[in-house]
Amino acid sequence: MEDQILIEARGLSRRYGPTVAVAGLDLTLRKGEILGMLGPNGAGKTTTMKMLAGCLAPTAGSVKINGVDLREEPSRAKQHLGYLPEQPPVYPELTVDEYLTYCAGLHSIVPRQRAVAVASAKKDCGLAEVGRRLIGNLSKGYQQRVGLAQAIIHRPPVVILDEPTVGLDPIQIREIRGLITELGKSHSVILSSHILPEIQAVCGRVMIIHRGRAVYNESIGQVRGAAITIELRRPPKADDLRSFKGVQKVAELGGGRFRLHCDDAADPREQLAELAARNNWGLLELRAESKTLEEIFVELTAGDEPRDVTAEAA
Amino acid sequence: MSHVLVIARGELRRIFLSPLAWAVLAVVQLILGFVFINLLIDYARNAELGDQFTGVADYMGGGLYGFAIIILLLVMPLMTMRLFSEERKSGSFTLLLSSPASLTEIVLGKFLGLTGFMLALLVLLAIMPLSLLPGTDLDLGRIAAGLLGLFLMMQAFGAAGLFVSSLTREPTIAAVAGFGLLLLVWLIQIVAYQDIPFAEVFGYLSLIGHFDNLRRGLFDTADVIYYVLFTSLFLWLTVQRLDLERS
Numbered sequence: 001m002e003d004q005i006l007i008e009a010r011g012l013s014r015r016y017g018p019t020v021a022v023a024g025l026d027l028t029l030r031k032g033e034i035l036g037m038l039g040p041n042g043a044g045k046t047t048t049m050k051m052l053a054g055c056l057a058p059t060a061g062s063v064k065i066n067g068v069d070l071r072e073e074p075s076r077a078k079q080h081l082g083y084l085p086e087q088p089p090v091y092p093e094l095t096v097d098e099y100l101t102y103c104a105g106l107h108s109i110v111p112r113q114r115a116v117a118v119a120s121a122k123k124d125c126g127l128a129e130v131g132r133r134l135i136g137n138l139s140k141g142y143q144q145r146v147g148l149a150q151a152i153i154h155r156p157p158v159v160i161l162d163e164p165t166v167g168l169d170p171i172q173i174r175e176i177r178g179l180i181t182e183l184g185k186s187h188s189v190i191l192s193s194h195i196l197p198e199i200q201a202v203c204g205r206v207m208i209i210h211r212g213r214a215v216y217n218e219s220i221g222q223v224r225g226a227a228i229t230i231e232l233r234r235p236p237k238a239d240d241l242r243s244f245k246g247v248q249k250v251a252e253l254g255g256g257r258f259r260l261h262c263d264d265a266a267d268p269r270e271q272l273a274e275l276a277a278r279n280n281w282g283l284l285e286l287r288a289e290s291k292t293l294e295e296i297f298v299e300l301t302a303g304d305e306p307r308d309v310t311a312e313a314a
Numbered sequence: 315m316s317h318v319l320v321i322a323r324g325e326l327r328r329i330f331l332s333p334l335a336w337a338v339l340a341v342v343q344l345i346l347g348f349v350f351i352n353l354l355i356d357y358a359r360n361a362e363l364g365d366q367f368t369g370v371a372d373y374m375g376g377g378l379y380g381f382a383i384i385i386l387l388l389v390m391p392l393m394t395m396r397l398f399s400e401e402r403k404s405g406s407f408t409l410l411l412s413s414p415a416s417l418t419e420i421v422l423g424k425f426l427g428l429t430g431f432m433l434a435l436l437v438l439l440a441i442m443p444l445s446l447l448p449g450t451d452l453d454l455g456r457i458a459a460g461l462l463g464l465f466l467m468m469q470a471f472g473a474a475g476l477f478v479s480s481l482t483r484e485p486t487i488a489a490v491a492g493f494g495l496l497l498l499v500w501l502i503q504i505v506a507y508q509d510i511p512f513a514e515v516f517g518y519l520s521l522i523g524h525f526d527n528l529r530r531g532l533f534d535t536a537d538v539i540y541y542v543l544f545t546s547l548f549l550w551l552t553v554q555r556l557d558l559e560r561s
Contacts, residue, residue: 055411057561075414083412087405093331105320106413150409 004031005067006080006158006188007052012061014047014212021047023212024061029158034184036203036220037192038293040301044212045192046086049162052190053083066157079108082156082187086163088147092136096127096146099135100153107154117153125149125179141172148179152187159183160190165198177202196293206293210301220293227289228260229253230272233282244268256284317415321423326430329393335431338389343438346382350442353377371453375443376529379460382439383467383525387500390468391492393431394475395485397424398556403483411560421552425476432468436461456531463528466541470521471496473548480555496521 007029014022022044029035039045050056052063054070054077063070068077091099100121104114122128125145130138135146144164151159164180165173180202183189193199199206200220208216230241235256242250246268249261262268269286276283329335357373401407410420443457478492479485499521506517517523521544524537 050408053408053412055408055560075416078412078414081412083408085405085408085412089404089406089409091328091406092404093328098327102320102324103409103413105324106317106409106415108316108414 005029006031006065007190008064009048009052010062012048012051012063013059014044014051014056015059021212022051022058025209025212025214027052027207027214029188029190031157031188032184033205034180034189034191034203036199036206037190037209038196038199038206038297039192039194039209041194043209043301045194045209046162047212048209049083049160049190049192050085053081053085053160054078055083055085079154080156080158082151082154082159084147084151084159084161084164086166088143089150090135090143090146092134095132095134096122096138096149097131099146100149103150104153107156109154117155121149121153124152124182126175141168141175144168144172144176145179148176152183155187157188158190159187162192163194164191165193165195173198196297200293208297208300215300216296228262228269228272229257229285229287229289230260230276230283231255231257231285232276233284234280236279236281241272244271259289317413317419318423318426321410321415321420322426322430325397325424325427329427329431332396334392334396338392339435339438342382342385342389342435345385346378346439346442349381350374350378354446369453369456370446370450371443371456372531374446375457375460376531378442379439379464379529382464383522383529386435386464386468386471387496388493390471391475391478391489391496394428394472394479394492395489396479397428397476398479398552399482399485399488403485417553417556417560421476421549421556425472425549428472428476429469432465432472435468436465439464453531459528459531459533462533462538463525466528466538466545467521467525470541470544470548473545473552474499477548477552477555480552480559 005028007027009025009027012022012025012027013020025044025048027035027048037045037048047056051058052065052070054063054074057071063077065077066080068080070077091102094102097118100118101114104117105111109117119128122131125148127142127145127149130142135143138146148161148164151161161180165176168176177198180189180191184202184204191199191203203220205219206216207214233256235258238250238252238258241247241258241260244260246263247260248263251259251261253259260268267288269288273283273286275281276286353374357370398407401410415423440457440461443452446452474495475488475492478495479488482488482491499519501520502516503520503522506513506520506523518540524540527534527537
C-alpha cells in the first residue's frame with residue numbers, strides 16, 4: 001500500500017501558559033514521503049515535532065502513528081517512531097557501540113538481534129569506522145549521525161528529524177542530506193528546517209507553519225504560481241484572453257505582453273498555444289510564472305503583526 | 315519490564331563510567347576505614363566493653379554503621395543529583411521520552427541502576443566488620459540487620475534524591491536541595507522531643523528513628539515498611555512530576 005497513512009495528527013494544539021505555540025494543526029504523512037516542515041523561528045515546528053514524537057502532550061488534538069493513538073497506547077505507538085531532536089540525545093561518556101546497543105534495548109529489540117541492528121544502523125549512517133570511539137570526542141557532524149542512527153535503529157516506519165543539519169559544515173550538510181534522501185526510500189520522514197534550499201533538495205512535500213498554523217501544504221512539484229505570462233506579436237483584445245476557463249484576471253503589460261491570473265487548478269497554457277496558432281497571434285512567449293519556495297514562504301510568513309517574543313522558546 | 319532492565323543497566327554503566335562514583339566510593343571507604351580502625355583499637359584497649367550486653371558485632375558493626383549513615387546522607391545526593399537533571403540539561407532525556415518505555419519504567423530503571431551502586435557501597439561496608447570473622451565470634455544476625463538498615467536507608471535517600479533531581483535542570487541544585495530535604499526529614503526527630511501535640515507522630519516520620527532499631531539488631535517489620543513506603547512515595551512523586559512536565 002503506497003499511500004498508507006503513517007502519521008495522522010488532527011487539531012493539534014499546544015499552549016505554554018498564555019502563549020499558543022501550535023494552534024489546530026492537521027498533518028498527514030503517507031508511506032514513502034519526505035515531508036519538510038518550514039517556518040520562521042518560533043513558528044511551532046519543534047513543538048509540533050515533540051508532540052508527534054510523544055515527548056510533549058498536546059493541549060488538544062490527537063496523534064495517530066501507524067493507526068495507533070499516541071495518547072491511548074504510547075508504548076505501542078512509539079515503536080513505530082524514531083525521533084532526532086534538535087540536540088542529538090547522546091551520552092558523551094559512552095562509545096558509539098555502547099550507546100546504540102542501549103538505544104536498541106530501549107526500542108525493544110531483543111538482545112540477540114541488537115548487534116545486527118547496531119551494525120546496520122552504523123552502516124546506514126556512515127559510522128562503521130567510529131564504533132569504538134567515545135561520542136563526546138566525535139565532531140558535531142558525527143554526533144548528529146549518531147543521533148540519526150539512534151532514530152532508525154529499530155527501523156521505524158516513521159522518522160522525525162528536527163533541524164538535522166543545524167551547526168554542520170557544508171560538506172557535512174551534504175552528507176546528512178544524502179543520508180536523509182537515502183532514508184526516505186525505506187522510511188517516511190518528517191524534517192524540519194528554516195533553510196529553504198534544504199527542504200527543496202530533499203523533501204517531496206512542504207508544509208509551512210506560521211504562528212502555530214499550517215499555512216501551506218503542497219508537494220514540491222506543485223510549487224507553482226497561479227499566473228501565466230504570454231507575449232504575442234499580434235495581440236488580440238484583452239477580453240479575448242479573459243474568456244479562457246480558469247482565467248480570473250488579465251493584466252496588460254504593454255508591448256503585446258499579458259499576465260493572466262488563473263485559478264489554482266487551471267492551466268490554460270495548452271489551449272492558449274492552440275488558439276494563438278489558429279488565430280495567427282504570433283506567439284513569442286508562454287510560460288507559467290513559477291514562484292519559488294522562497295517567495296511563497298516570504299509571502300505567507302511576512303509578519304504583519306509583531307511576533308510574540310515568548311513564542312521563540314517554542 | 316525489559317525496558318526497566320535496559321535502563322537500569324545503562325544507568326549503572328554510566329554511573330561507573332563517571333569519576334564521581336569512584337571518588338565517592340574511595341572517600342567513603344577511606345573515612346569509614348579510618349573510623350573502623352579507630353573503633354577496633356578502642357575495642358582492643360578496653361576489652362571490658364564487651365560485656366554480656368554489648369558484643370563485638372554490636373560495638374564494631376553498630377558503631378561503624380551509625381557513622382556510615384551520616385556519610386551516606388552527605389554523598390547520596392551527589393549520586394542522585396545528575397540522574398534526571400543532567401539528562402534534561404544535555405537533551406538526552408528526549409531519548410527516553412520518545413522511546414517506548416513508559417515514565418514508570420524510566421523512573422524504576424534509573425532507580426534500579428542506582429540500587430546497583432548502593433549494593434557496591436554495601437559490599438564495601440559489609441567487608442569491614444566481616445574481616446573480623448577469623449578472629450572473633452561475630453553475631454552475623456546483627457551485622458545483617460545493620461546492613462539491611464543501611465540498604466533501606468540508602469533506598470530512601472536515593473528515591474528522595476531522584477525526585478529532587480527531576481525538579482531541576484542543574485545537578486548542583488539537585489544535590490543541595492536533595493541534601494536539604496534529607497536532613498529535614500532526618501531532623502523531624504527534634505520536633506518529637508518538643509512538648510507539642512502529635513510529637514510522637516513526628517518522631518515516627520523521621521528517617522533516623524527507624525534506622526536505630528535495625529542498627530541495634532532489632533528487626534521490626536514496621537521499620538522496613540516505613541522505608542519501603544518512603545521510597546515508593548518518592549518514586550511515585552517522580553513519575554508524577556515527569557508526567558506533569560510532559561503535559
